Amino acid sequence: MAGDITGRCALTLEYDGTAYAGFQHQENADTIQAQVEQALSELFGCQMKIRAASRTDAGVHARGQVVAFNLARSFEAAKIAPAVNWHLPRDIRVVNARPVPAGFDPRTGATGKIYRYFISNRLHPPAVGRRYVWHVPQPVDIEAINRAAKVLRGTHDFAAFQSAASTVTDTVRTIRHLWALRRGETVVLTCAGDGFLHNMVRILVGTLVEAGLGQRSAADIEAILLSKDRTAAGVTAPARGLFLERVLYRPSLDSYPVL
Amino acid sequence: MAGDITGRCALTLEYDGTAYAGFQHQENADTIQAQVEQALSELFGCQMKIRAASRTDAGVHARGQVVAFNLARSFEAAKIAPAVNWHLPRDIRVVNARPVPAGFDPRTGATGKIYRYFISNRLHPPAVGRRYVWHVPQPVDIEAINRAAKVLRGTHDFAAFQSAASTVTDTVRTIRHLWALRRGETVVLTCAGDGFLHNMVRILVGTLVEAGLGQRSAADIEAILLSKDRTAAGVTAPARGLFLERVLYRPSLDSYPVL
Structure with a gap:
């Protein structure tokens, strides 16, 4: 037919x-x-x-x-x-x-993935949409997050940023985009890369939030990468703030007509 | 102490x-x-x-x-x-x-209220945040909504826009702001006024969406107001898309310090 x-x-x-x-x-x-x-x-x-x-x-x-x-x-x-x-x-x-x-x-076939992470950055926990955000009550400094993010962009050994339980040994990945912005009380972190280790985005977010709270400097981030030690990096941010936004292909999936 | x-x-x-x-x-x-x-x-x-x-x-x-x-x-x-x-x-x-x-x-003591209504305007129903939006699969025309909204702004008898079960007889209200905008797949309607009848915002939204689908013209909206007849207006939009955003006071509540 x-x-x-x-x-x-x-x-x-x-x-x-x-x-x-x-x-x-x-x-x-x-x-x-x-x-x-x-x-x-x-x-x-x-x-x-x-x-x-x-x-x-x-x-x-x-x-x-x-x-x-x-x-x-x-x-x-x-x-x-x-x-x-x-x-x-x-x-x-x-x-x-x-x-x-x-x-x-x-x-x-995927050539990359784009994730977004949402943080509710205000004193009182959110009642609306609370299953989609991590509540961080202390004000985070977006500039400090972005200074730390700059260190993480590019090709690095991300061994320190994978779940301690992971047995993956080839831990070099490329982060093409990692950026935080504030939309009112919400902080949105966007992360794009060619591939991610287990829990990598959530550990990146947890570490960047610690940078945004003044607990980690850009130099500390460099030291974490060099350590290749999961315990050197920050907390694993909760799952509920994380969205798999888009998977990239070459040619793009968009080149096939929508049915 | x-x-x-x-x-x-x-x-x-x-x-x-x-x-x-x-x-x-x-x-x-x-x-x-x-x-x-x-x-x-x-x-x-x-x-x-x-x-x-x-x-x-x-x-x-x-x-x-x-x-x-x-x-x-x-x-x-x-x-x-x-x-x-x-x-x-x-x-x-x-x-x-x-x-x-x-x-x-x-x-x-309230001098006004601001409501927002969120519509997911795309073909397939949303899986994320579905408790916070009304899903309208047909594309709505924002310009047509705003032409109809212009007729509703100001002081009118909103008898046609209250729940049929309501017994309120003083049905004159003032709408100070009524405006739709598109944010990607989401349509956001903002409505501010000095007071609202029962279900008024949801009936306004239902009627405006019908205008956005080409089923009601700005002239039809005028006729609905004049009819003072609930059955002349559009559907009552579902509760789940509606947010009471802010209550206004004079002096503003903001003039009292946050504890």
Whole structure:
């Protein structure tokens, strides 16, 4: 039928991670992956598996997670997103669907990721939107954060900025953008890079907030990088302030038409 | 003791109204008023009553609700807000506390209120922050909304814009500001006026969205005002997109020092 597609399909997902034990499938815990695979399986009437760009942690949110799967049968293109949404819980939404080449792997194909982190920087904790921010009651100095961020931009060994439990040994990554700005009572940190170690963005944020509170200088940040020691860096910022905003591909996913 | 205050106290409250049957006390339903009075009663060890600027509906949020009460005993000024917060659920927060004159009534003393309404204007429903927006999937025309809003600004009989169940007969009100703007996929409507009828802001928003979808012209809006008939106006926009942003006083509450 005209307008039907077959083959491989990429979905851009938005989700509120509050209720989930992270993206990746786990026994005995509800995950984003389990929900999306169940929705697709219900829709197509057979067991469906997805690949994702990023395994976001428990409580982390996404506005631009990318997953891909092979269509079990031809499907009317414009109806894929609403049909999958019909089977998903309301805190997970497909925001677009696109046909992608047969070999498309959202993880290995990604050339970069953009994260945002939101901090409520006022005396009293927020009542509205509190599942989307880290509350830091002491005033943070944005200039001090950005001086520290400048040290972290570029290609470095980020061994000190990965979860102590991680066994990854190739810990060199490139941060292309790391910047904080203030929007009223909210501090927004944006971080873009070619790839991230486990908990890296949250440890970067925790360390930068300590810089913003005058507890770390730009020179201290340099020393942390050189130490390659997780205990030298700052706290791991809470998951709830973190959003996976966008996954980058070359050619951009935008070069494929939205279904 | 130095720093202690006695007398009347105003609190500015922020709340997420999702879990509550509105502000005002009800038998057999959880309300913001019940929670705040219970928190104050626990704190002072006696039955406490509050007066509020606005009886927000079930599901409506606030960033600047104002309540007032008489301190049951002298209290260390800087500790009032954190002490009340300690007794409140996390979706209700005191954002500041101020001493006010003995006769201060947050409702009758108010000279105006500012509301904001948030619309998620994109095809697919939002997963993040969905308790704070109305999802309108068809693209709305901001210019058309603002042409209709211009007709509504000023002093008019807003009988057509109050809940059909309301028995209020003096339905003349003044809207000082009514304006829509787009922030990416979000449409933000700001409405300020000297006072509002029951459901008035939500009916204004519902009607303006119909104007933004090309279903109502500026001339139609004029006819609705003249009809004084609730059925002539548009739908009542859902509670979840509405925020009581600020209550205005003369002199401004800001003229009293934050405790």
